[in-house]
Amino acid sequence: AQRVTQPEKLLSVFKGAPVELKCNYSYSGSPELFWYVQYSRQRLQLLLRHISRESIKGFTADLNKGETSFHLKKPFAQEEDSAMYYCALLGWGGAQKLVFGQGTRLTINP
């Protein structure tokens, strides 16, 4: 079964502090992992995907297969980073199904 767990519903940090949003997954094969973001009054959108190994808006995420984790990190938080963040897993096979975690609301305090 595919499952994504985000253990923190809420996360609050001060501007300029490092941020880490945790994501753990359960999947028997080799999944692809993603982070989606929803800013206030905007629609849900893709932030980054692990396979691209890219940094988007200063965020990075490394897939750790040993720990089955895909934590999202940013060294210096900015106020505009305040949003809902969802970790998502794509399992292969015929399903082509994107499974989302419960989400973490990140608040950056000035």
Next chain:
Amino acid sequence: EAGVVQSPRYKIIEKKQPVAFWCNPISGHNTLYWYLQNLGQGPELLIRYENEEAVDDSQLPKDRFSAERLKGVDSTLKIQPAELGDSAVYLCASRPSGGFSGELFFGEGSRLTVL
């Protein structure tokens, strides 16, 4: 480009009433999804269409929920009769057919309140 368009944005109904949500995907996107998002939860897949064919409806509660995509473009999700527990946001998403990169394009959602 308007993106994925959903209507209505908000709907308040009494329990046992029917309700319908409409979705217009991005032009050229043959794959369409309906997701359910309960308060404080992530989106959960209800149904996926490839053109007009429902290829994954295993999560759709078929006793009261139905969906259609007759011409392979717009889609409608219906609930009849609605129950209190159906209060949620119903999200439509689309993507081009073929290899899935993991990127879905979401609409703004339809927020349903059942009284």
